[in-house]
Amino acid sequence: MNAADMLPASDTLWLALVVLGGSLAASLIFLGVLLGRLRETERRLDEKESRHETVLDRLQENEFRLRTIIESEPECVKLQAEDGTVLEINPAGLRLVDANQPADIIGRKIFSVVAPEYFDIYRENMRRVFAGEAVVYEFRAITLKNRVAWMETHAAPLRDARGNIYALLGITRDITEHKQAEEQARRHQTELARVARLSTMGEMATGIAHELNQPLSAIANFSRGCIRRLRSGGMSPQELIVPLEEVCEQAERAGDILRHVRDFVRKREPRLKSLDVNQIVRAVVKFTEHEARHQCTHVRLNLDPLLPKVAADAIMIEQVIVNLVRNAIEAMTEVTPSRREIVIQTRLFESDSVEVEVADTGPGIEGGLIDQVFDQFFTTKPEGVGMGLAISRSIIESHGGKIRAESSRDGGAILRFTLKISAQQSHRRERADSIHS
Amino acid sequence: MNEPTVFIVDDDQAVARSLRWLIESVRLRVENFGSAQAFIDGYDAARPGCLVLDVRMPGMSGLELQERLAAQRIHIPIIFITGHGDVQMAVRAVQAGAFDFVEKPFNDQDLLDRIQRAITRDAEWRDRDLQQARLRALFATLTPRETEVLELVVEGLSNKAVANALGLSAKTVEVHRAKVMEKMHARSLSDLVKMAMQRQG
Numbered sequence A: 001m002n003a004a005d006m007l008p009a010s011d012t013l014w015l016a017l018v019v020l021g022g023s024l025a026a027s028l029i030f031l032g033v034l035l036g037r038l039r040e041t042e043r044r045l046d047e048k049e050s051r052h053e054t055v056l057d058r059l060q061e062n063e064f065r066l067r068t069i070i071e072s073e074p075e076c077v078k079l080q081a082e083d084g085t086v087l088e089i090n091p092a093g094l095r096l097v098d099a100n101q102p103a104d105i106i107g108r109k110i111f112s113v114v115a116p117e118y119f120d121i122y123r124e125n126m127r128r129v130f131a132g133e134a135v136v137y138e139f140r141a142i143t144l145k146n147r148v149a150w151m152e153t154h155a156a157p158l159r160d161a162r163g164n165i166y167a168l169l170g171i172t173r174d175i176t177e178h179k180q181a182e183e184q185a186r187r188h189q190t191e192l193a194r195v196a197r198l199s200t201m202g203e204m205a206t207g208i209a210h211e212l213n214q215p216l217s218a219i220a221n222f223s224r225g226c227i228r229r230l231r232s233g234g235m236s237p238q239e240l241i242v243p244l245e246e247v248c249e250q251a252e253r254a255g256d257i258l259r260h261v262r263d264f265v266r267k268r269e270p271r272l273k274s275l276d277v278n279q280i281v282r283a284v285v286k287f288t289e290h291e292a293r294h295q296c297t298h299v300r301l302n303l304d305p306l307l308p309k310v311a312a313d314a315i316m317i318e319q320v321i322v323n324l325v326r327n328a329i330e331a332m333t334e335v336t337p338s339r340r341e342i343v344i345q346t347r348l349f350e351s352d353s354v355e356v357e358v359a360d361t362g363p364g365i366e367g368g369l370i371d372q373v374f375d376q377f378f379t380t381k382p383e384g385v386g387m388g389l390a391i392s393r394s395i396i397e398s399h400g401g402k403i404r405a406e407s408s409r410d411g412g413a414i415l416r417f418t419l420k421i422s423a424q425q426s427h428r429r430e431r432a433d434s435i436h437s
Numbered sequence B: 001m002n003e004p005t006v007f008i009v010d011d012d013q014a015v016a017r018s019l020r021w022l023i024e025s026v027r028l029r030v031e032n033f034g035s036a037q038a039f040i041d042g043y044d045a046a047r048p049g050c051l052v053l054d055v056r057m058p059g060m061s062g063l064e065l066q067e068r069l070a071a072q073r074i075h076i077p078i079i080f081i082t083g084h085g086d087v088q089m090a091v092r093a094v095q096a097g098a099f100d101f102v103e104k105p106f107n108d109q110d111l112l113d114r115i116q117r118a119i120t121r122d123a124e125w126r127d128r129d130l131q132q133a134r135l136r137a138l139f140a141t142l143t144p145r146e147t148e149v150l151e152l153v154v155e156g157l158s159n160k161a162v163a164n165a166l167g168l169s170a171k172t173v174e175v176h177r178a179k180v181m182e183k184m185h186a187r188s189l190s191d192l193v194k195m196a197m198q199r200q201g
């Protein structure tokens, strides 16, 4: 039988737990059942004072069992008040934040273990939970012993019998390792993407030089180390095997880099196909979802379902939209998380083109800079290269389209580009027009 | 334990291992750290040697690590390894007190020479620190009156002039002065003057 059937449907805790889901589900269902019963008992307690004693006993018994479960739960389980005060936390949670005893963290604000740059994001997620939402968020934690770790929290509201939210139930786990792996993969990708971007600007040599320098210097160091040891004598041939294997590996690594570069160069020739821009927009939203969620940015789509197909290179157009979305996400780190929104729209434009619009609620682009943002190497970001929009423009123009930037009335930035409708499509349109006339 | 160690901080594991292999060929002790943070967490400032650091690293960069160490008054000499086109960064590092830098790809002898020089420099610094600490300890054994006498004596004042300045008899000054020489283990006035200068650093 499904655990849900055992509980009153109104029990929000159950709902909360369902949402939290995942691998935690099994142990939490049990916990949920117990909490549900506890709540039930409380309710009965309200109604029937007569059986006071027994009910109290059961309540205590349940509470005791509940505690045992939470205590032995391998993941960090905690309850927080609306202002972030930690109300309860289990032993796994204590370990996670490096607390020696409950008093180190209970009664204190959760922010004492959250990295400052995540305060806003954390607050925004707490606000959502106390507004009734279940959320998942990541943040960087600095534990009580100053250890830095990445955490992921599944959080949901807890309601009392009257439906008022009285606490946040959070289950948190350490995702540092996962994060590092992800980071490494991403770094590799952006590094290659950077090389690819430079290639369009004829600066590929610099990018490759930088990448190749690593394995090449490793090869030189290993070989020199071998020569020195051989010269000074006293080294057995066996001892050379390990460093020479390293040399081979590094040579292969250099080869890999070159192969990737070659692949990218090949990809650079635009392959025009008749394609659905809406589909590309959806794909981009999917693989920027992680970044967007991480920055608490909401992405809204407003796509014309009757949009005709365009003639374009899917990968290139994808790259343009990714650049625009990334810029929007980056621009909005300056505004409070609750106001971060991106709206992507598609529409027919002047009967022979399609227009894609990416609008954000960030600070917008200063009037004087509107023309410069498309220049190569123009950037206002400390980590920026200033190539995103330059490349986007060269891609769009090579497709015969136009790209423009403007500031919206409410202050955000709006970036629009157009693409020509593909030939087959416009034929069909003409036919449709002539039938109508 | 007090043998100098070359500490390598590089996020590229292969490069770090290769540097270790190269540097160990001249019988130096080497320890690798995969990130600036790992070095900060694991390094004991009492250990002599030098630091070989990649300027560009994800997370805390080499330059940031340099700043952090300076803030913690850790003065281990740093040799920066810079990639193609990072020379400006290296110049900034040296301006901020780095010992030296080498540009990739580098000549192995060149790097090893710089490492040797850095280790020698570190030993000198530590020696000077030790001397100063020893001197401070000696100075601390003097009474306030003896300190006053010492300060005037090393400025070149005669016993009589010192006596006048402090309102003491020449005889008393004589006694204090002998005591100072004894406590400071100074054999001559010029010894004493040197010590006073060294204390100033």
Ligand SMILES: Nc1ncnc2c1ncn2[C@@H]1O[C@H](COP(=O)(O)OP(=O)(O)OP(=O)(O)O)[C@@H](O)[C@H]1O
Binding pocket: A323, A327, A328, A331, A360, A362, A363, A364, A365, A373, A374, A378, A379, A380, A381, A383, A384, A385, A386, A387, A388, A389, A390, A413
């Ligand atoms: N949505 C936006 N809101 C506000 N300013 C923007 C926006 N998009 C771009 N800009 C401005 O235009 C500049 C250039 O953008 P571009 O994408 O070309 O380079 P970048 O984002 O700085 O660096 P990168 O090469 O890594 O993309 C940005 O630095 C920023 O000042």
Ligand SMILES: [Mg+2]
Binding pocket: A323, A326, A327, A387, A388, A389
């Ligand atoms: Mg950009």
